[in-house]
Amino acid sequence: MIKQPGTAAVLRLRNLMESPAAPPPKDYVQYQHTDSCSLLRWTARESYEFMYARPWHEINDFYLDVVNGRQSLHQMFREENPQANDVEASDNFDKPEAESVPVKDRTGRWARATFKMLISYNGNSFDGWQKQPGLNTVQGLVERSLGKFVDEKKAQLLKEKKLPLEGCALVAGRTDKGVTALGQVCAFYTWRKDVKALDIEEALKSAAPGKIRVTSVSQVSRDFHPNFSAKWRHYFYIFPFNEEKTQQSGSKPFTFEVSRVNHLLRQLEGKLLSFRMFARDTKASRNIGPPTECFVFHARAAEAYLPSPKKDGVCSKVMCVELVANRFLRKMVRVLVATAIREAAAGAEEDALIKLMDATCRRATAPPAPPDGLCLVDVGYTEFDKRICIIP
Known part of the structure; x- marks a missing residue:
């Protein structure tokens, strides 16, 4: 007598026959840049290690003081910008009166x-x-x-x-x-x-x-929506410098000038561009076309010092990056900061960030910078005014 296979075994065999074949594994390779700085540009691993090897605990402590009202972002620039007090006093000028009715x-x-x-x-x-x-x-x-x-x-x-x-x-x-x-x-x-x-x-x-x-x-008003009603977002990123001398890796320079980062970022101002190469973890339907387009109102970088002195009385030197745009994509600010630092260290041309937007793969940009340095400063519901900016 021939024994018939059980129902469970038949179902398993049917599922194996109907299931599609597993896709071949993806071959991840380093993005091949073709400009003159291709040999001086950091790899993704080198960029990640450079960004994370920082005293981020100092930035976390400073942000905690700012949240609790003991410090202010404007205090980092008061000596260089005497109008900082006026700007800080007018932070609420853009709040529409209709919203409080x-x-x-x-x-x-x-x-x-x-x-x-x-x-x-x-x-x-x-x-x-x-x-x-x-x-x-x-x-x-x-x-x-x-x-x-x-x-x-x-x-x-x-x-x-x-x-x-x-x-x-x-x-x-x-x-x-x-x-x-x-x-x-x-x-x-x-x-x-x-x-x-x-x-x-x-x-x-x-x-x-x-x-x-x-x-x-x-x-x-019932019509108010915190996301869809917003006309601009204001972000601030603080990048701390190490006290020790920066290490060199072969022929690649691991130092950069803040002024160079500022020149790279200023090329983005006043332009409607697709930042899909600077986004991460976005859905496929939002990778092309208007969903990836952002208009940057303000993009600057400047040197500053944390107002909280260390035990030896010396304030920590930092680089501050300020970005204001109508919208930001997922992790866009962190990728933009890390890529601007990488391009500045490699000595890229001033329009390097704009050229990267035409890349065919997101590996052309650097991995996201650590989240510890990022801060959402404000969200605006009226037209953008440069008086909200901290870095002139």
Whole structure:
């Protein structure tokens, strides 16, 4: 008697026959540059090691002081820029008055109240903005604090789905792990009539003292969206220098001039360009065309010193990079900073960054710089004005 194969064995055999063949492994090679600086340009590994071999703990400590109001970014430039105090005093000139006007009496879905929250947080204290299971994220902390203000209908819906009582916070830009924010803009809406801006502010302040600082909470128009309503984003990157002498690797120079980085970045100002070569982890549908185009209003680099002196009384020398654009792609600022430093060290031409945008592979640009140096300074909802800039 012939024994018939079992049902499980038949199903396994059928799945093996129907499953497509595994794709061949990809062959990753170094991008071959063809300009005159190709032999002087760092490899991806050399660039990564150069960027991460820095005293980043000093930058983290400085950003923590800035978040808690003990220091300011403008203090690094007060000696060179006597107008820094005037700029700092006018930081809020671009906040539209219409945003602080309560919504009018409406009915139905128009009756909801929308609140705009301006918060600061130290990136080294969180695992990024976006809420993720088992991680300490800013969004998770904010939404748990907003849970007490959700309306009854949503509270009942969350209870039926056995979900925690949390609010929904919209944000201007999702920061990665380690990235600090001084002017992150969030929004929260509810149909409850008894919720006041002061109540939300007190709830957020008690969520994580010393790690999150609430600058303001105001009721705004229902049409306000922290991301889609924004007209520009303002980022700042602090790159620390090592005290010891920079090592050489063969014939490649491992030093660069800040003025060279400044010249490279200034070529981007006032242009609408596709930064797809400077983006990382973006979907295939957003790799070509307008979704990758950004208009850069301001791009500068300058030397500065951290205002917090060391134990020996000497302030740390740093390079500051300031970027303002209508939008930024994923990890675009960090890749742009690392690539500008690499091109400056190689002695590339001033339009090197623009030429790299025509590359055929993202390996043409450097790996992202460490997130510890990046800071979201502000988000604007009116037309760009250079008075918001820190580096003239």
